[in-house]
Amino acid sequence: MNSYKHLQGQAFTTPVSAHSKMSDIITGSPIALLIITRFGIPLGFGDKSIGQLCSEYGVDTRTLLLLVNSSILDGYDPSTEQIASVHLDSLIAYLSNSHAYFLDFRLPLIRQRLLSAISNCPQELAYVIRRFFDEYVEEVHKHMNYEDRTVFPYARRLAAGERDEHYNIGIFSRRHDQIELKITELKNLLIKYYTAPSGYELTSVLHDIFSVEIDLAAHNYIEDVIFTPYIQYLESKTA
Template identity: 30%
Template sequence: MHITEDIKMVDVVQHDIQLLAVIQRFEIPLGFKEDTVRQVCESNDVNVEFFLQIANSFHDKAFLDWKKFKKFPVQWIITYLKNAHRCYVDYRIPQIEKQIKSFEQQVDINEKNIKLLLDFFRKYIKEFNSHIEQEETNVFPYILELDCLIKDKSSLDLSLKGKSSINQYHEEHNSIEETLFDLKSILLKYLPPPVNNCLYNNLIFDIFRLERDLLDHAEIEENVLYPLVREMEDVLMSNKND
């Protein structure tokens, strides 16, 4: 389904429940009533065209094209990504850690795999938080600085010299994704089933959902944000050489 502004927002969610995460990152609350996508966006001060680009890209990877995002301010993309970060750090990952901890009361007290799992996941959390800190402390400010220079029609500023290009910044994504894949493998292969198997299945489902969400998030960064930034870098370098 191609999402358009005339579709009811509730129908969008019912067709693809994963889009609820996208709506949340635009800080749009539930309670859509019978309102269309345009009506919901307008009542929440969200640009409907930008929302449709993100939602359709999330819903259908064939729709993802960085050139379609060129007409939108890069700040909008960064705000969307930051809101996703908050969801991961403040809710999704702590919730998974809480579920893993609950297994300590569900299995044999001498079972070592639980401790290994917790240690592995805490290592993942540390790596993930470091990745987010790198993006929000270095990458996003770097992009916004580039954007200011583009708007000012300026040549490459001295303050950008010595900084890494966007190509060097984005290399950590694969490591983050591979670690989460390893965590799933450990769970499926080695974690002893708890007394309540539903708890175990919920954990597996939550990790799979997190993995898909992170992959979608990474695709927005790698296939939309980073190509836009490379073009900005090329423009500034071209201005410098003129």
């Protein structure tokens, strides 16, 4: 009997390299598709390798490989040497593009579909769901805007050898409060307390919420295991 489970992606057991074909990585683990898009690498690359595409589009190969391997390999633990080899501009470009993906595309699209799905439910319930979603999005905006306006400029100054005596990456870590928990609450609200008639439209939106929850967790993971340790490394160099 044929199984559909291969369509969910394969479990990579060894790190990919600059010689790996990009198409093989994406078909094997779809999460890599979002990563290369955020690095500005478009589709239609045929059988080109990761190294070839990074060279073609001006992406630091080691940084992209570190993000891909950290995302597709269970238990992958970047070494100190790998963290130190990160190209800051490439990493910040990736993180900034991730912010734009969530704030300008993914979350507005989910909101649009959510409002359509609950348009026939009681007005009071629709109001609560809409308010809860909008408050969640506002928290995401605050979190990501703080990174764009405070954390990333600090990182660039640090890389240039300018130490800020009034700021350190530990402040960011304390503010980095796992924003994906908010969307988990929205998901639970719909599953447990949405009593109006529902159908494919609402369950499709709920599936989107599950998906973006995973995307946000992956985004935060990259910040926790790669970006923050790299900034700590820079701080130690300028101490």
